[in-house]
Amino acid sequence: MTKRWWHDKVAYQIYPKSFCDSNGDGIGDLGGIISKLDYLKDLGVDIIWLSPIYESPFVDQGYDISDYYKIAQCFGTMEEFDTLLAEAKSRNMYVIMDLVVNHCSSQHKWFQEALANPKSEYRDYFYFVKGKNGQPPSNYRSYFGGSTWEPVKGEKDMYYLHMFAKEQPDLNWENPKVREQIYRMINWWLNKGLAGFRIDAIINIKKDLEFPSFEADGEDGLVSCTKMVDEVTGVGDFLKEMSAVTFEPKDAFTVGEVFNMKKEEMEAFIGEEGYFSSMFDFSAHLLTLGEHGWYDAKPVEFKAWRQTLISSQLEAEGIGFKSNIIENHDEPRGVCTFLPDYARNEQGKKMLATTFLTLRGIPFIYQGQEIGMTNCRRNDISEYDDINTHDQYQVALDAGLTKEEALKVCHDHSRDNARTPMQWKATKHAGFTAGTPWLPVNLNYFSVNVETQARKPESLLNYYKELIALRKFPAYSEIFVYGDFVPAFLEYDNIFAYYRSLADTSVQILVIANYGREIQTLPLGNMLVEKVLLMNTDFKDDLRREARGKCCVTLQSCEAVVLLVSEI
Ligand code: GLC
Numbered sequence: 001m002t003k004r005w006w007h008d009k010v011a012y013q014i015y016p017k018s019f020c021d022s023n024g025d026g027i028g029d030l031g032g033i034i035s036k037l038d039y040l041k042d043l044g045v046d047i048i049w050l051s052p053i054y055e056s057p058f059v060d061q062g063y064d065i066s067d068y069y070k071i072a073q074c075f076g077t078m079e080e081f082d083t084l085l086a087e088a089k090s091r092n093m094y095v096i097m098d099l100v101v102n103h104c105s106s107q108h109k110w111f112q113e114a115l116a117n118p119k120s121e122y123r124d125y126f127y128f129v130k131g132k133n134g135q136p137p138s139n140y141r142s143y144f145g146g147s148t149w150e151p152v153k154g155e156k157d158m159y160y161l162h163m164f165a166k167e168q169p170d171l172n173w174e175n176p177k178v179r180e181q182i183y184r185m186i187n188w189w190l191n192k193g194l195a196g197f198r199i200d201a202i203i204n205i206k207k208d209l210e211f212p213s214f215e216a217d218g219e220d221g222l223v224s225c226t227k228m229v230d231e232v233t234g235v236g237d238f239l240k241e242m243s244a245v246t247f248e249p250k251d252a253f254t255v256g257e258v259f260n261m262k263k264e265e266m267e268a269f270i271g272e273e274g275y276f277s278s279m280f281d282f283s284a285h286l287l288t289l290g291e292h293g294w295y296d297a298k299p300v301e302f303k304a305w306r307q308t309l310i311s312s313q314l315e316a317e318g319i320g321f322k323s324n325i326i327e328n329h330d331e332p333r334g335v336c337t338f339l340p341d342y343a344r345n346e347q348g349k350k351m352l353a354t355t356f357l358t359l360r361g362i363p364f365i366y367q368g369q370e371i372g373m374t375n376c377r378r379n380d381i382s383e384y385d386d387i388n389t390h391d392q393y394q395v396a397l398d399a400g401l402t403k404e405e406a407l408k409v410c411h412d413h414s415r416d417n418a419r420t421p422m423q424w425k426a427t428k429h430a431g432f433t434a435g436t437p438w439l440p441v442n443l444n445y446f447s448v449n450v451e452t453q454a455r456k457p458e459s460l461l462n463y464y465k466e467l468i469a470l471r472k473f474p475a476y477s478e479i480f481v482y483g484d485f486v487p488a489f490l491e492y493d494n495i496f497a498y499y500r501s502l503a504d505t506s507v508q509i510l511v512i513a514n515y516g517r518e519i520q521t522l523p524l525g526n527m528l529v530e531k532v533l534l535m536n537t538d539f540k541d542d543l544r545r546e547a548r549g550k551c552c553v554t555l556q557s558c559e560a561v562v563l564l565v566s567e568i
């Protein structure tokens with residue numbers, strides 16, 4: 001495999017609105033991010049991904065862009081952005097931005113022109129389609145609920161397509177002019193010194209221009225628009241072209257938000273000549289989806305989760321690198337989703353961190369994950385900001401749930417769980433702002449915050465630092481980055497274990513985590529412990545010494561170890 005500059009990097013996602021507010025208006029901003037670069041550097045972060053900071057009416061928190069060349073005022077100025085790039089560079093860090101090009105905002109001048117003048121060339125920048133038999137062109141349900149087709153005011157029987165909110169009209173990628181505009185914009189940012197992009201909702205850019213209807217999958221008579229995405233082919237032609245004229249020549253790092261990829265396309269997406277450098281591994285998150293919505297989702301079961309991650313790891317081997325996450329701005333907090341009740345504590349969080357950071361692939365830490373931020377309780381649906389949450393609350397009510405039950409569903413699944421302000425200190429508003437935060441903080445900030453954890457040597461934050469440092473330690477980094485992933489101890493129902501190994505070295509790394517309630521002893525067979533590299537429980541030097549030369553390992557409930565082992 002040809003080595004690339006980003007293979008051994010650790011990435012961190014910043015949700016700018018909620019990261020750090022430098023001017024007291026309650027909204028996180030570029031000044032705040034710049035002020036925390038040393039914190040991120042110290043944590044061991046190399047690549048910073050910024051969720052959208054472009055000009056936007058914020059119907060979908062910036063994923064509705066009205067000007068691709070401007071920074072939203074609430075975040076700061078282009079000069080501050082340039083300062084951020086320079087400051088990151090001086091610390092050997094890289095900045096990537098969100099590339100949202102499946103759709104733009106309905107406030108974008110292209111869309112405004114298209115509405116104002118049906119003859120304008122911008123009409124073809126979008127999908128304006130005539131209805132069929134007095135109905136919308138097809139029966140697709142948008143990602144945020146309701147039809148994907150919005151009637152055009154003042155024009156009879158005319159609709160435009162939006163896979164997300166109606167304020168997010170889809171861009172017509174079939175139109176070469178649209179593609180040219182997009183590529184020009186990408187190169188403009190790359191020329192500024194941006195290291196690459198996280199690429200939003202990209203699988204959706206290819207449409208079936210016939211817009212066929214499908215059998216309904218819900219009581220609303222609609223069918224998820226993903227059905228069309230699943231059926232249509234040819235997205236690769238666009239992606240190949242985009243990569244060839246933008247990312248490739250600049251050696252940019254790109255990570256795709258790819259759902260609904262056809263299985264056999266892995267190589268085309270993230271192989272050596274792939275459209276992207278990497279793509280997120282959402283396989284575990286797909287386990288959290290209900291059949292009809294959040295309300296009928298089932299809790300994640302350990303063995304299913306383990307099997308899913310194992311298959312996902314093996315699937316990428318020999319092809320490329322996935323990007324691993326336990327949470328992001330669209331998901332509830334990972335510790336609340338993937339840890340059983342009894343493990344939702346410091347030790348359990350360290351165990352999950354151990355599994356997460358030792359898998360093969362590029363780790364993306366989401367802000368606050370490193371201090372173990374959790375889901376946030378709200379007392380009423382009106383306290384939620386997220387557009388998706390309001391839709392899913394209604395879906396739950398329509399399915400017959402009570403208000404309390406629907407609220408509980410939001411508590412477990414809402415995207416706002418990840419969007420509450422970053423918890424820096426035990427002081428008012430968690431030290432996020434001197435003003436009033438745009439979204440109220442999680443009240444557990446008193447115990448869960450950076451300052452307190454930075455002072456405690458055995459805190460989760462310091463454990464994350466140790467794990468990242470271990471991943472990068474020269475003697476082991478080659479194994480962590482390029483080593484094969486070989487699952488182990490599958491016959492134990494509550495153990496998540498695997499070897500990381502390289503063909504030409506005699507030692508291997510063995511990671512074992514006991515997600516069960518009971519103590520477990522595991523015989524290592526023909527392996528011997530050379531060294532304990534890390535443990536999630538306080539371990540003393542004598543314990544390390546004791547472990548040396550052992551041929552079995554005993555783990556308490558929620559204990560995790562990273563071992564260097566060799567064959568006898
Ligand atoms: C992606 C983003 C999500 C956004 C959607 C529409 O899924 O991660 O936050 O709502 O695209 O742009």
Ligand code: CA
Nearest residue numbers: 021023027029
């Ligand atoms: Ca601010």
